Amino acid sequence: MQKPTIPKGTRDFLPLEMAKRNYIFRTISDVFKLYGFEQIETPAMENLSTLLGKYGEEGDKLLFKILNSGDFLSKVTREELLSDTSIKLTNKISEKGLRYDLTVPFARFVVQHRNEISFPFKRYQIQPVWRADRPQKGRYREFFQCDADMVGSDSLLNEVELIQIINEVYSRFGIRVCIKMNNRKILSGIAEMIGEAGKITDITVAIDKLDKIGIEKVNEELSSKGISENAISLLQPVLQMKGSNFEKISVLRNLLADSPTGLKGIEEVEFILKKADALSLCSELEVDLTLARGLNYYTGAIFEVKALDVEIGSISGGGRYDNLTGIFGLPDISGVGISFGADRIFDVLNQLDLYPKELTESTKVLFVNFGENETDYCLPIIQQLRKEGISSELYPENAKMKKQMGYADNKKIPYVIIAGENEIKENKVTLKHMGSGKQQLLSREELLKILR
Amino acid sequence: MQKPTIPKGTRDFLPLEMAKRNYIFRTISDVFKLYGFEQIETPAMENLSTLLGKYGEEGDKLLFKILNSGDFLSKVTREELLSDTSIKLTNKISEKGLRYDLTVPFARFVVQHRNEISFPFKRYQIQPVWRADRPQKGRYREFFQCDADMVGSDSLLNEVELIQIINEVYSRFGIRVCIKMNNRKILSGIAEMIGEAGKITDITVAIDKLDKIGIEKVNEELSSKGISENAISLLQPVLQMKGSNFEKISVLRNLLADSPTGLKGIEEVEFILKKADALSLCSELEVDLTLARGLNYYTGAIFEVKALDVEIGSISGGGRYDNLTGIFGLPDISGVGISFGADRIFDVLNQLDLYPKELTESTKVLFVNFGENETDYCLPIIQQLRKEGISSELYPENAKMKKQMGYADNKKIPYVIIAGENEIKENKVTLKHMGSGKQQLLSREELLKILR
Numbered sequence: 001m002q003k004p005t006i007p008k009g010t011r012d013f014l015p016l017e018m019a020k021r022n023y024i025f026r027t028i029s030d031v032f033k034l035y036g037f038e039q040i041e042t043p044a045m046e047n048l049s050t051l052l053g054k055y056g057e058e059g060d061k062l063l064f065k066i067l068n069s070g071d072f073l074s075k076v077t078r079e080e081l082l083s084d085t086s087i088k089l090t091n092k093i094s095e096k097g098l099r100y101d102l103t104v105p106f107a108r109f110v111v112q113h114r115n116e117i118s119f120p121f122k123r124y125q126i127q128p129v130w131r132a133d134r135p136q137k138g139r140y141r142e143f144f145q146c147d148a149d150m151v152g153s154d155s156l157l158n159e160v161e162l163i164q165i166i167n168e169v170y171s172r173f174g175i176r177v178c179i180k181m182n183n184r185k186i187l188s189g190i191a192e193m194i195g196e197a198g199k200i201t202d203i204t205v206a207i208d209k210l211d212k213i214g215i216e217k218v219n220e221e222l223s224s225k226g227i228s229e230n231a232i233s234l235l236q237p238v239l240q241m242k243g244s245n246f247e248k249i250s251v252l253r254n255l256l257a258d259s260p261t262g263l264k265g266i267e268e269v270e271f272i273l274k275k276a277d278a279l280s281l282c283s284e285l286e287v288d289l290t291l292a293r294g295l296n297y298y299t300g301a302i303f304e305v306k307a308l309d310v311e312i313g314s315i316s317g318g319g320r321y322d323n324l325t326g327i328f329g330l331p332d333i334s335g336v337g338i339s340f341g342a343d344r345i346f347d348v349l350n351q352l353d354l355y356p357k358e359l360t361e362s363t364k365v366l367f368v369n370f371g372e373n374e375t376d377y378c379l380p381i382i383q384q385l386r387k388e389g390i391s392s393e394l395y396p397e398n399a400k401m402k403k404q405m406g407y408a409d410n411k412k413i414p415y416v417i418i419a420g421e422n423e424i425k426e427n428k429v430t431l432k433h434m435g436s437g438k439q440q441l442l443s444r445e446e447l448l449k450i451l452r
Numbered sequence: 453m454q455k456p457t458i459p460k461g462t463r464d465f466l467p468l469e470m471a472k473r474n475y476i477f478r479t480i481s482d483v484f485k486l487y488g489f490e491q492i493e494t495p496a497m498e499n500l501s502t503l504l505g506k507y508g509e510e511g512d513k514l515l516f517k518i519l520n521s522g523d524f525l526s527k528v529t530r531e532e533l534l535s536d537t538s539i540k541l542t543n544k545i546s547e548k549g550l551r552y553d554l555t556v557p558f559a560r561f562v563v564q565h566r567n568e569i570s571f572p573f574k575r576y577q578i579q580p581v582w583r584a585d586r587p588q589k590g591r592y593r594e595f596f597q598c599d600a601d602m603v604g605s606d607s608l609l610n611e612v613e614l615i616q617i618i619n620e621v622y623s624r625f626g627i628r629v630c631i632k633m634n635n636r637k638i639l640s641g642i643a644e645m646i647g648e649a650g651k652i653t654d655i656t657v658a659i660d661k662l663d664k665i666g667i668e669k670v671n672e673e674l675s676s677k678g679i680s681e682n683a684i685s686l687l688q689p690v691l692q693m694k695g696s697n698f699e700k701i702s703v704l705r706n707l708l709a710d711s712p713t714g715l716k717g718i719e720e721v722e723f724i725l726k727k728a729d730a731l732s733l734c735s736e737l738e739v740d741l742t743l744a745r746g747l748n749y750y751t752g753a754i755f756e757v758k759a760l761d762v763e764i765g766s767i768s769g770g771g772r773y774d775n776l777t778g779i780f781g782l783p784d785i786s787g788v789g790i791s792f793g794a795d796r797i798f799d800v801l802n803q804l805d806l807y808p809k810e811l812t813e814s815t816k817v818l819f820v821n822f823g824e825n826e827t828d829y830c831l832p833i834i835q836q837l838r839k840e841g842i843s844s845e846l847y848p849e850n851a852k853m854k855k856q857m858g859y860a861d862n863k864k865i866p867y868v869i870i871a872g873e874n875e876i877k878e879n880k881v882t883l884k885h886m887g888s889g890k891q892q893l894l895s896r897e898e899l900l901k902i903l904r
Contacts (some may be wrong), residue, residue, distance in 0.1 A: 004502055004560045004780045007548050010495035012561055014568060017573070018491040034838050036815035036845035036863075039470040043462035043594050044496060044550075044580065045516075050456055065499075065519040069545055069584040073538040081533045086525040094519055096459050098496075108456045109464055116466060119864035120848055124465070128496065132521040142495050155848035157827065164835075280827070281833060329457045363488035375609065376730070383616075383731060386486050393488035396572055398609035410570035411488075 009133070009141030019360045020346060021144075024173075025126055028146045028340050033166045035161060037148045040123045042105040044130075052097075054104045054327065056296075062132045064098040064141075065090055086232050087397045098130040102147045103324065103337065110151055111328040119152030119333075125343075139341065147318075149337030151325070156268055159301045160275040161318065162338045166305055166316055167281040169340065172404040174354045176308040177315070178284040182291040184298045184319070186252065189262015190238055190289075193255060194231040203227065204292035207239060211290065215239055238289050245273055245287045252289075268300060284308075303338060307348050315344045328332040362391070364452065366408045366417045369395040375425050378417070381444060390451050408434060414452065461585070461593030471812045472798060473596075476625075477578055480598045480792050484576040489600045489611060491854065492556040492575045496582075497548045504549075506556045507746075508777065514584045516550040516593075519543055550582040554599045555789065557748075562603055563780040571785075578794075580858065601789030603777070608720055611753045611772065612727040614790045618757055618768055619733040621792065628760040629767070630736040634743040634772070635721050636750045638704065641714015642741075645707060646683040648684030655679065656744035659691060663742065667691055690741050697725055697739045697864055704741075720752060736760075749773040755790060759800050767796045776850045798844040814843070817867045817903060818860045828868070829876050833896060842903050851856045860886060867903065 006012065013021060022409055029039070044067060052060055070162075072093045073081075080092065099105055102125045105367060110121065126146045135141055148165065150158045163179060170177045191200040202225040206218050218239070222232050238255070247272055254264030276285055293302050300320030307315055318338035326335045349355055365385060367378045378394055385392045393413075395404045408416050418430040418439075429447055432439045442450070458464065465473060481491070497518060504512055524545045525533075532544065551557055554577045557634045562573065578598045587593055600617060602610045615631060622629045643652040644823050654677040658670050672690070674684050690707070693700055701722055708714030719738060728737055752772030759767055770790035801807055817837060819830045832844055837844045845865075847856045860868050870882040870891075881899055884891045894902070 004564050005499065006495055006502075006560075006564070007497050007499055010497055012495070012565065014565065015490035015492060018493060022491070033814075034841070034843045036818075036843055038812075038814055038863075039474070040466035040467060040472060041465040043458055043464070044582070045459050045462055045594065047457065047459055050458075059519075064521070067517040067519050067542065069513075069516070071538045073536075073541065078534060081653075082530060084525075086523045089525060090519065098518075108458075112456050112458070113464065113466065118859060122845075130496070142497065150848070153848040156820075156850045157846060161846075161848075168838075200848055238633075273502070275831070279831060303655060333851060338650040360490075361492055362485075366488075367610075379727070386620075389486070391486045393574075394609060394613075396602070396605040396609045407572070411490075 006037075009139075011133030011140060011142070013394065015362070016360060020349070020355055023341065023343050023355065023359055024345055024349070024351055025144075025146065027172050029126060031165055031172065032148045034168070035085050035122070035148075037122040037124040037150075038108075038401055040109065040126060042099065042109055042125070044099055044103075044128075046099060046105055046108070048091075048095055048097045050328075051100060055100055059163055061087040063100055064130045064132055065094040066096040066098070068093055068095055093326040095284070097128070100131060101129050101446070102127060102145045102339070103149070106147070106149060108328055110333065111157070111325050111330040120150055120158075121152055122148070122150045124148040133249070138343065138347065139217060140305060142340040146340040146342055148338055149335050150239045151333050151335035154334050156271050156301075157275070158336045159268075160274050160279075162303065162318060162336060163276050163285065164208060164279060164281065166338060167283040169316075170305070171282055172344065172351060175345075175348055175352065176283075178286055178306045178308055180288040180291050181269065181272065182284050182288055182302045183265035184300055184302060185261050185265025185268065185287065186256070187265075187292060189259035189265055190235070191257045192262065194227075194234040196227055196231045199225065201296065202220075203235075206291035207235075207290045210239060227445065241289055245285070246270075248287050248289070251275075257369055265300070293317060293319065297324055299323070301336065309347050310351050312344055312348060314341075315348060316340045319338065327379060360412060362411055363393050363413045364390050365392045365417055366411075366413045367392065367394040367417045367419065368401065368404050369398050370420050371398045374419055374421075374424065378419055378429075381419075381429065381447075383416075384444070384448070385451065388448060419448075459593070461591075462588030463592060463594070463786065467814070468615045468812060472667040472801070472807055473794065475807065475811055476794050476797055476801070477596075477598065479624050480621055480794075481576065481578060483617055483624065484600045486620070487574070487600075487617055489574040489576040489602075492558075492561065492577055492597045493579060494551065494561055494577070496551055496552075496580075498560070499553060500547055500549045501542075502560050502780075503552060503556060507552055511552060515552055516582045516584055518548040518550070520545055520547055530595065551579070552583060552790070555601070556578060558599070558601060559776040560780055562785065563777050563782040566782060572610075573604055574600070574602045576600040590795065590799065596794040598792040598794055599789055601787050603785055603787035603869050606786045607725070608723050610755075611720075611724050611787045613726070614770060614788060615728050615737065616731060616733065616757065618755070618790060619735040621768075622757070623734055625766075626802065627797075627800055627802060628735075629838055630738055630758050630760055632738050632740040632743050632756045632758065632766075633721065633724070634740055634754045635717035635719025635752055635876075636754060637713050637720065637752060637753055638708070639717075639744060641711035641717055642687070642707040644685040644714065646679075648679055648683045651677065651679055653748065655687075659687075659742045660744035662691060697737070698876055700739050700741070701725075717752070724753065745769060745771065749776055751775070751865075753788065753816055762800050762803050765802060766793075767800060768792045810863060814863055815845045815865045816842050817844040817869055818845065818856070818863075818865045819846040819869045819871065820853065820856050821850050822872050823850045826871055826873075826876065830871055830881075833869075833871075833881065833899075836896070836900070837903065840900060840904060869899075 058206040062082040076092050081197040128142050128144050130142050187204050191197045191203050192413045206221040210218050252266050291304055302319040305316035322334045372392040416432045423429050429442050430439055430441050480798050527644040528544050580594050580596050640654050643649050643655050658673040662670050671684055704718050735809035743756055750771040751774040754771040756766040774786045834844045866883045875881050880893050880895055882891050882893050
């Protein structure tokens with residue numbers, strides 16, 4: 001019989017990986033809670049009408065779609081069956097899809113529950129999402145997102161708070177990061193300024209790649225999208241802008257002097273920078289005009305976080321969106337949010353060896369099993385240890401000593417208790433410390449004192 | 453525009469519900485860990501080849517199936533399209549399904565990772581499962597299971613440990629329960645004894661309903677399944693057996709004297725009862741010969757837990773299975789496990805009002821926002837509180853006082869801090885206790901002392 005497998009791009013998590021992942025989720029959610037965010041969850045399945053059209057044409061293709069239950073063909077005519085393309089037929093045999101991100105379901109949640117929640121609403125959410133992307137190293141078809149969003153407030157103090165949260169999360173992890181920041185309004189201003197306001201999307205998509213493909217390729221791409229040579233040359237000072245954040249701002253203020261939108265963006269960035277400066281955070285904060293992020297729904301601040309000591313893509317990202325709930329019929333709710341990529345953080349912590357030493361929450365004490373009499377002697381002691389919160393196990397069978405000790409080794413159990421005939425006679429137990437090999441004969445009280 | 457909805461049978465969880473659910477999951481997993489179980493997770497999607505045929509014909513229908521990505525029709529001929537039934541076509545356009553329970557994916561996991569784990573392997577798993585059941589009160593299409601299983605050991609001490617775990621979990625919840633226990637071998641012995649060994653499944657399915665439909669209906673069902681009148685009359689003493697656990701055992705020992713399998717089952721039950729008795733657990737433990745549980749894979753002990761103070765179905769169940777991994781090509785791995793039904797526990801705790809009072813992990817302190825100067829004064833104080841682990845928020849906008857206080861009320865924030873011109877002059881803050889309405893003018897140090 002063939003060894004069973006799981007779908008490509010998905011993963012099983014073994015105990016050690018779970019302990020690491022739980023550490024990541026716990027650290028992030030602790031910080032979210034410290035800032036007053038409350039947890040929600042949404043179902044894995046959403047109606048396709050909620051999901052379709054929200055992630056672009058490519059996104060629609062990458063949605064995992066659920067086949068309708070029962071006799072799904074009964075609603076399809078012979079003619080449709082023969083003439084429809086796969087995409088067209090999909091709409092007739094599938095009504096539900098798996099969550100693709102946490103943002104769109106959250107927008108749906110806010111609209112659906114608007115009378116049960118009070119605004120401004122600060123929520124966090126840690127759940128898996130599914131994308132039918134081609135699996136590759138570090139990219140999975142099922143992965144976890146950890147999002148915090150605040151909706152129902154325009155205040156830029158929310159942006160400041162997100163920066164504080166990013167700073168706090170990564171300083172708890174011990175990961176040195178640079179928080180990159182830009183503003184969609186500045187990007188719009190730039191597009192106006194170079195006379196290509198209508199091509200803002202093409203421009204942002206192209207300059208977003210500057211880091212990866214270099215300036216020449218970016219210019220080629222801009223040209224291929226029909227951006228004029230004049231516009232491209234006007235754009236060069238922006239792409240090559242150097243200096244401190246405040247230097248960049250003062251250059252921009254001149255460049256965008258005629259764009260009210262652009263100036264508004266500059267003002268926003270300046271406000272956020274000043275507040276963040278006053279809090280003297282340990283993370284770097286850098287205005288990066290090439291930061292665009294693909295997502296069209298951003299309307300103000302845009303954030304992205306890079307780890308300084310590891311070569312890896314961004315490990316967090318987010319921004320301000322002014323009308324996400326509008327697509328579900330509730331306009332004028334502004335929101336701003338940040339998403340932590342658990343899988344990349346997992347890799348960074350592994351590469352930098354930053355996991356806490358005492359991570360696994362496994363058994364503390366294993367009782368060796370010598371047979372029924374000894375078991376009867378041990379069970380009440382084990383019960384007592386557990387009452388004290390000390391995780392304990394009795395090896396379930398009277399197996400060879402070597403096997404039982406091997407079990408303790410494999411599970412990294414630090415203490416083993418041996419209670420054979422002699423110990424029972426004296427109403428004691430022998431405690432073996434697996435690290436040092438040291439053994440002690442102890443009364444129950446002494447045992448408790450040591451293990452507590 | 454229509455209000456958006458979610459698929460029927462699925463749920464959103466709002467912050468208060470999340471807090472309650474997290475309390476349930478935390479309590480259960482704390483106990484699992486105390487007994488040395490380690491957490492794993494498996495993907496939401498499994499290959500259909502892993503899932504199909506494991507839950508009976510009915511179960512196959514209730515699996516949520518995922519449409520293949522891309523041009524799924526390209527592998528189907530015109531002829532097949534027109535001639536296939538929905539079920540037949542499903543196999544050609546769908547290769548993956550959503551997890552239906554945690555047990556089968558765990559069996560698959562054990563076989564797939566047999567060289568990475570050490571046996572006996574104690575794992576726990578808390579994840580959602582999906583079933584295309586008709587939604588009804590208390591039954592959902594997405595719900596969470598909390599399972600602990602121990603595989604790779606025949607020892608009955610594992611059964612005893614599961615009883616301890618059940619007892620510990622429900623005593624932590626404050627829910628009084630009766631743990632019902634039976635043994636598949638006894639059921640087999642009974643089927644042999646009444647001369648209907650071949651109809652064990654029909655018999656167990658019928659007597660499993662005794663509680664719900666009464667003895668007459670059970671007898672009718674047995675008869676309709678072709679069980680002889682003689683056999684049914686021989687079965688009556690079993691169905692109506694009364695008395696203490698040990699009385700039942702001694703009656704059974706006579707009844708099943710000629711069935712080695714039956715006697716083995718009795719021996720197992722007796723061993724478990726004696727060990728459990730010695731531990732003087734607070735939960736009732738009752739041998740219930742009508743307990744069968746539908747699942748065919750049980751081979752030894754069968755457990756089910758009923759809440760004593762609420763009318764509701766079983767809130768936990770489990771048992772011994774001797775060959776679950778056999779279906780994936782790894783025979784002779786015995787396992788025993790228990791599953792906690794989070795949704796029913798949620799309802800029981802609600803009905804009995806047993807949730808801890810201080811459940812919500814929301815904000816402790818809200819700072820009222822009076823404008824930019826006051827904000828600049830407050831931000832470093834908030835930062836300091838957070839450094840001390842005190843969850844704090846600044847209301848993001850300079851809104852009317854009433855609105856800000858309403859926000860604190862809605863979110864059940866116990867403390868509000870007011871720092872206006874006067875407080876700033878004195879380098880102090882006013883702390884308002886929302887419960888009593890009491891206000892105090894405090895220095896930062898005094899504030900910290902109170903909130904810590």
